[in-house]
Amino acid sequence: MKTSADPVRDYLSAVEREASALPADRRQELLADLAEHIEVTRAERPEAELGEILAELGDPRAIAATALAEAGAAVTGAPAPGGAAPAPRRGKVHPLVPLLMIVLSLPFVMILSEQPGPLFGGLFRIVGAVLLCTSVHWTAVQKTTGVLLTAVLPSVVIATWNLSNDASGDPVLLPNLVMLALMSGAAVWLWKVRRA
Template sequence: MKTPADPVRDYLSAVEREACALPADRRQELLADLAEHIEVTRAERPHATISKVLAELGDPRTIAATALTEAGNGTAAASTSRSDGAPARRGKVHPLVPLLMLPLTMAFVMVFPAQPGPLICFLFRITGVIFLCTSAHWTAVQKTTGVLLAAVVPTAIIATANLSGGGPTAGTPAFLTNLAVLALMAGTAAWLWRARRV
């Protein structure tokens, strides 16, 4: 008699097969992290289908390739344990930091449109992007999407508005443009917060 398919077990088995070149302890840690992430996501979002949760995690081959690359660079060992034997925290910065830095820069520019407000915001935005890209809480696809929606597109919209003569002090049109950009950045930050690996 054929047993019903277990998508989670199949997914984890696929990751394990793809990551067979990893040391056994690192491979087991990777599988445990993925299983925990799946469990937490299902608890936080009970209406999400298991296929959607697994799709958000990414392709098993990509996950294994990333883990193999990290292990090859020696970063895997450094990220999994400290010198005293205790497990290290995932990521150097709390995931909320870049998610707050990106939209708050836009709010700051709306409040302080004159120099040096925009320059300070640009530096904060770059820092937020760096924190986002170096975090262990998101997949490469999620990081790329986050950078595009929370930094690149807003910067392009604001630059276009400034070059077209509107500028930050153009009144209602500039204010509405800034509000739309702020909404895009805040929405992206909320999506990244929900999609993060715990």
């Protein structure tokens, strides 16, 4: 069996072949997004093997099926390329919902320092993080980075601040504002890098 000298071209060709039912402009946009993601990932992680990066992106058939489902091909009942059954249509949450839930969780805690503020804030942050992780709008690396920046890091910093300053339980404005800025910045970044 002949192996190709360019695994990226082979991968993109496989996605293009599997996504042949997509309109040409959407298919080219998908391929350009994938090529850009591969290039950025290779630049950010030069030690990573190319096969590992391609494996993180996923199977070309799965990528094509997702793109076809998003384009509405699954609704028509047309078979997917290769004769496979159409992908089931999943309910999608708008990408703004998890970002708003995560960012608004901190003002709940800041404004309502007594119960139920921290409870609602914690629930908002957890539900927002779960929606972010289950969304089709971001890659696995973007989801992980987003959860770390918007949910884990703020919790750790606020807890560390409260423990080191022997806080009486009242929210302290400065660390909360810094965390709000960090969470808002991460949400803006996630909004900009989302898949259409």
